Amino acid sequence: MSWAQPVRIPADVDQEDRIVGGFTARQVAILGGTAGLLYAAYMLLGEHVPLMAYGVGALPMALTGILLAIGRRDGVSLDRYVLSALRHQRSAKALVSESGNIPPAPAWIAARPVPRLAPLRLPARGVADDGLIDLGPDGVAAVAEVSTVNFALRTPDEQDALVSSFGRWLNSLSGPVQILIRAAPVDLSETINNLVDSAGALPHSALKAAAHEHAAFLTGLSARHDLLRRQVLLVVREPCAGAGGRDAASARALRRLEEAARLLSGCGLTVRPLDAPATRALLASCFGPADPPLPTDQLATPDEVITTGEHR
Structure with missing residues (x-):
């Protein structure tokens, strides 16, 4: 009776498959695209530009392609990292809780530079x-x-x-x-306050002192540690x-x-x-x-106008 050869499962199941020379399909595409661009540029400029000058100009492009293909930062491939940085740079930084068209800023705000607004899209509605x-x-x-x-x-x-x-x-x-x-x-503040308030009702002075000491211990513990x-x-x-x-x-x-x-x-x-x-x-x-958690009675609804010191 023959048994099938066991298959080794990598520890990182999300790791990309390596297809050519230890490179993944993404890396092969980046390196191949870079090589194709350099070859096309050589075919266009080879007869008009000296080979040394072409090599000097092509070297930064080749290094950029290699770095994008094999480079990593914080566990993310460098090409995805650069794309994320570009998307972040082009995206709006001021997000508002408005699902439809965002109304224009009031006149007293429009006099100053106003950042580009975009709707804040959260998974929870x-x-x-x-x-x-x-x-x-x-x-x-x-x-x-x-x-x-x-x-x-x-x-x-x-x-x-x-x-x-x-x-x-x-x-x-x-x-x-x-x-x-x-x-x-x-947050131990409520526990500490209840302990101090109830200490006065204890029947013995030693119990009162122990309650105050325990409250002081909890206060110091909260101040020293998170x-x-x-x-x-x-x-x-x-x-x-x-x-x-x-x-x-x-x-x-x-x-x-x-x-x-x-x-x-x-x-x-x-x-x-x-x-x-x-x-x-x-x-x-x-x-x-x-x-710290905010009291529910101090929260304004999304359509309320918040003024200084109060909401109505």
């Missing part, structure tokens, strides 16, 4: 009252926060049970799902295609979260779907992780 994220043509997404378990402290039998329960949930998936582990900053907490998020997405459109997609997304909560409970995990305020706070923290 908004957050519904039930906490679902509207992704526009891509459907809807539901987000839930998941607790964690200490896998290393479990016995081998318990670890096998956890893996089996998690595998059953993976086998039950019927659509796209994302498991996101993020580090979120921790406190972070690990947050595990489960995101499910449902397209709007089919009968029912967005309402049906929303119902399917919520039902998938309920199924995940039921199946992952066998692993000792708690799945808590995020409501609308929590989802908005999560999206806002993703744009500014280091910024």
